[in-house]
Amino acid sequence: MDTFLQQIINGLTAGSVYAVVALGYTMVYGIIQLINFAHGEVVMIGAMVAFTVINALVPSGLPPLVIVLIGTGVAIPVCMLVGYAMERLAYRPLRHAPRLAPLITAIGVSIILQHLALMIWSRNVLAFPQIIPSRTYMIGGAAITTVQIAILAICFGLMAALAILIYRTPLGTAMRATAQNQQVAGLMGIDINRVIAATFVIGAGLGAVAGVLYGTYYGLAQYTMGSILGLKAFSAAVLGGIGNIPGAMLGGVLLGIVEALGAGYIGDLTNLCQYDVLASRIDDCAGGGNFVLFGSNYQDVFAFLVLILVLVFRPSGLLGERVGDRA
Amino acid sequence: MSDWRARPAVRWAGVALIALTLAVLPFALAQVGTTWVRITDYAILYVLLALGLNIVVGFAGLLDLGYIAFYAVGAYTYALLASPHFNLHLPFWVILPIGAGIAALFGVLLGTPTLKLRGDYLAIVTLGFGEIVRVFLNNLSQPVNITSGPQGIARIDPFRIGDFSFSSFQRIGGLEFSGAIKYYYPLLLVVLAVIVVNLRLQNSRIGRAWEAIREDEIAARAMGINTRNLKLLAFAMGASFGGLAGGMFAAIQAFISPESFILVESVMVVSMVVLGGMGNIWGVILGALLLSFTPEILRWTVEPVQHALFGRSLIEPEVIRMLLFGLALVLIMLFRPAGLLPSSVRKRELTQQTP
Numbered sequence: 001m002d003t004f005l006q007q008i009i010n011g012l013t014a015g016s017v018y019a020v021v022a023l024g025y026t027m028v029y030g031i032i033q034l035i036n037f038a039h040g041e042v043v044m045i046g047a048m049v050a051f052t053v054i055n056a057l058v059p060s061g062l063p064p065l066v067i068v069l070i071g072t073g074v075a076i077p078v079c080m081l082v083g084y085a086m087e088r089l090a091y092r093p094l095r096h097a098p099r100l101a102p103l104i105t106a107i108g109v110s111i112i113l114q115h116l117a118l119m120i121w122s123r124n125v126l127a128f129p130q131i132i133p134s135r136t137y138m139i140g141g142a143a144i145t146t147v148q149i150a151i152l153a154i155c156f157g158l159m160a161a162l163a164i165l166i167y168r169t170p171l172g173t174a175m176r177a178t179a180q181n182q183q184v185a186g187l188m189g190i191d192i193n194r195v196i197a198a199t200f201v202i203g204a205g206l207g208a209v210a211g212v213l214y215g216t217y218y219g220l221a222q223y224t225m226g227s228i229l230g231l232k233a234f235s236a237a238v239l240g241g242i243g244n245i246p247g248a249m250l251g252g253v254l255l256g257i258v259e260a261l262g263a264g265y266i267g268d269l270t271n272l273c274q275y276d277v278l279a280s281r282i283d284d285c286a287g288g289g290n291f292v293l294f295g296s297n298y299q300d301v302f303a304f305l306v307l308i309l310v311l312v313f314r315p316s317g318l319l320g321e322r323v324g325d326r327a
Numbered sequence: 328m329s330d331w332r333a334r335p336a337v338r339w340a341g342v343a344l345i346a347l348t349l350a351v352l353p354f355a356l357a358q359v360g361t362t363w364v365r366i367t368d369y370a371i372l373y374v375l376l377a378l379g380l381n382i383v384v385g386f387a388g389l390l391d392l393g394y395i396a397f398y399a400v401g402a403y404t405y406a407l408l409a410s411p412h413f414n415l416h417l418p419f420w421v422i423l424p425i426g427a428g429i430a431a432l433f434g435v436l437l438g439t440p441t442l443k444l445r446g447d448y449l450a451i452v453t454l455g456f457g458e459i460v461r462v463f464l465n466n467l468s469q470p471v472n473i474t475s476g477p478q479g480i481a482r483i484d485p486f487r488i489g490d491f492s493f494s495s496f497q498r499i500g501g502l503e504f505s506g507a508i509k510y511y512y513p514l515l516l517v518v519l520a521v522i523v524v525n526l527r528l529q530n531s532r533i534g535r536a537w538e539a540i541r542e543d544e545i546a547a548r549a550m551g552i553n554t555r556n557l558k559l560l561a562f563a564m565g566a567s568f569g570g571l572a573g574g575m576f577a578a579i580q581a582f583i584s585p586e587s588f589i590l591v592e593s594v595m596v597v598s599m600v601v602l603g604g605m606g607n608i609w610g611v612i613l614g615a616l617l618l619s620f621t622p623e624i625l626r627w628t629v630e631p632v633q634h635a636l637f638g639r640s641l642i643e644p645e646v647i648r649m650l651l652f653g654l655a656l657v658l659i660m661l662f663r664p665a666g667l668l669p670s671s672v673r674k675r676e677l678t679q680q681t682p
Contacts, residue, residue: 089657100390108660112654114649115646119646235455294466301463305459315445315448
């Protein structure tokens, strides 16, 4: 099997989910310069709600696709409501406060949401029932499953829809105007509060879908899944240039691919036994043994390493504009 | 009333009163329960961490979300140099400076590539740095076992001077000294020293330069401030306090694992700094004490209250504790966005309308 192509496919799948989550971060950041720390938890809640509904509907005998659609259909409004409440209660009152204040409330909201989830669903892992028959197709020596195809299609569909929304509709225009200058946008007759609330709601809706997809891909959902996913998605957003919509998409996909390639190759590359000079000096190598410096469990390091490298050479992200701001 | 500072007698009486209170505090707490002495010890460690982070975030205005990594570096340095793991048993007064030094080195290591970054970009890179350190701690057990991975390092030596061990129970002159009470005093000494260093720093040439960088980096550079060196210095100094606290944490705890150095801990320390009032040393101390004691107090009150109201425990106390903690963060920020005790500079900023 072709490792390279396989890891590209895996990375693309995970990356497209990162991209959708990253959009939630970057939209909010673009419009009010807030790192919405709680977005990862919204994604988690989406997955948990959907999985609960799906598991409840399995015995009903409905077609699997309908069940999944109903589950997602319940999760989206729930997440939107959470997103709206969050903005209304925790962020709006702080819009003119020092920059770090809303960041702290975001952390607070994130803790609250995570522990509410813990209260509702306990520590159990919710499994995704095996109702969708997964078929595997081969492309040039690499395998791709129906689930992966579906995830890719949905994610890219969502991104296209969002791009249309932002660049082709009145709401999108209002959002871009508010992002550029809130005061002037207000003077032009834009209801800023509504636009910002809409941004949160749309981001949360995307997050809900991403949560379902992520959970489906890995087959499980748990109350802790939001933090690491959120972290990676946020890295993706920064990688692409935070506040920049195409940047978040690019960043997410890139991050997924780099991570997958890194995890796929690092073990082989740092196996010191394949270098003759070293192999003769390491006892473990005798008889075809291995001496792996860094295994694939360093996968999470890659995401951040790439992020740091990109930022060192391009401090405002890949597609971001150079702006002077500070904490 | 207003000029009590000018009257030395009153001032010294006040100092003596505070010193006496701090000296007998652990014994008073021991009456309530030995756990409370231990909790106080950890609270002091958090004060140390918060003061260290305050140099980076409060003074120099560099948002660091991976601060706990330096704590980890200090803790692991101590653990590796004073435990059966490598069979090294150096005395604590040798290791603690080494730990602080290595942590400072890590601070520079983090600071160098991030000099150009500002605000949120810096926040995410430092966050990534913290995660990287944790992943390494988790995985450096193979192929050569350095950190023991997720199992952590156990049986770490306590502080010891000659035959006097800080971890064991002892009766000295009719007073009962538990391990926690013994550790309280060196901790208190260190934290007082760090507070003095911080106070002196704040109004020094360096402190004012940091403030200038925080307010406007370009203007600061134009005034002839070497922003690069000063930012690195802020990272290094903040990190060294973290390393120091980490070393003491390892000794008190006698066991460390990567679990103690997760992102939430970094977030907790940042919350302490911001909650108390960034840049104001007393505010930061208040924030650290509040956030370390409140959850513990909640832990001890929530369970009995539930039993009294419903006759049984409906929700895990840990969950309620964290829920209330999150709620407290939100509410305090809503009503006092500059922190409980804002620094005078921040207050001035807030009253001016920023464009």
